[in-house]
Amino acid sequence: MLKATNISSVPQRSPFRYPGGKTWLIPQIRSWLNARGGHNVHLIEPFAGGGIVTLTAVAEGFIDAATMVELDANVAAVWRAILGGCGRALADQIKNFNFNKKNVVIILNAKPRNLREHAFQTILMNRVKRNGILASGAGLLKQGEAGYGLKSRWYPDTLANRILEIMKYRDIIIFKQGDGLRFLRDCINQRNSIFFIDPPYSQVGKRLYRLGDISQEELFETVSGLNGDFLMTCNKTKEVQKFVDKFRFQTKEIQMSGGLNKKKTEVLIGRDLTWIRPL
Numbered sequence: 001m002l003k004a005t006n007i008s009s010v011p012q013r014s015p016f017r018y019p020g021g022k023t024w025l026i027p028q029i030r031s032w033l034n035a036r037g038g039h040n041v042h043l044i045e046p047f048a049g050g051g052i053v054t055l056t057a058v059a060e061g062f063i064d065a066a067t068m069v070e071l072d073a074n075v076a077a078v079w080r081a082i083l084g085g086c087g088r089a090l091a092d093q094i095k096n097f098n099f100n101k102k103n104v105v106i107i108l109n110a111k112p113r114n115l116r117e118h119a120f121q122t123i124l125m126n127r128v129k130r131n132g133i134l135a136s137g138a139g140l141l142k143q144g145e146a147g148y149g150l151k152s153r154w155y156p157d158t159l160a161n162r163i164l165e166i167m168k169y170r171d172i173i174i175f176k177q178g179d180g181l182r183f184l185r186d187c188i189n190q191r192n193s194i195f196f197i198d199p200p201y202s203q204v205g206k207r208l209y210r211l212g213d214i215s216q217e218e219l220f221e222t223v224s225g226l227n228g229d230f231l232m233t234c235n236k237t238k239e240v241q242k243f244v245d246k247f248r249f250q251t252k253e254i255q256m257s258g259g260l261n262k263k264k265t266e267v268l269i270g271r272d273l274t275w276i277r278p279l
Helices: 023-036 052-059 073-083 087-096 101-109 115-128 149-153 156-167 180-186 216-224 238-247
Strands: 042-045 066-070 173-177 193-197 230-235 250-257 263-270
Touching: 023 052, 023 230, 023 250, 042 052, 052 066, 066 073, 066 180, 073 087, 073 115, 073 156, 073 173, 087 115, 087 156, 101 115, 115 149, 180 216, 193 216, 216 238, 238 263
Parallel strands: 042 066, 042 193, 066 173, 193 230
Antiparallel strands: 230 263, 250 263
């Protein structure tokens, strides 16, 4: 079994604290991109979430074109703002926000009037709710990191700088708000594309995400038809193994630390995983 890297050794490029984020997988992602990437290759991330794979791929020069797809309107608002026309204004709002519980509650309860306000509300929500969970029902941080409470995950200068850095890649990252599975179907015949596929996991999707329903059967059927290479991550379940066996995919188990330092096993899935090497 592979062991995941310590995320403190990986550049933090995403503005999100994302449940199920793949920062811990980045060393293996680099190996995959070394084997499959290139200047004539288009990376597609149909379930973008925090977007760390795309951000790493473009920032470290593995590819020069990428498409991110995200269905959740709140998460999409952040990417639309950063990769669209109001990233700098969003960064300024983050740096200038007078952070206290009263102001946080006001923002979270407000109805955004424009894209920038929607993006700011989402980032704030992501930073002050337990474990960054955006699904309804998640409460606000109480103790937080090192007892710093509600403000313990609010790093305005860091967040603003990440946003400004991502803006440098606006010409090579396309963002689309929509259904990732449907988008995959539209990409079936693309030969110069590679796909990093990190779908909402069936057992925890509804608890962690606002939109956590996806048919494993439809997903595997679609992925099996892709012309381009893919790397998919899933929970280790009997259902996943059933489809892996059906389509004769290769797998490699990898261990990561979940909440409360609990060890979890995830599965890397692809047609050819011979590029994987122990780190």
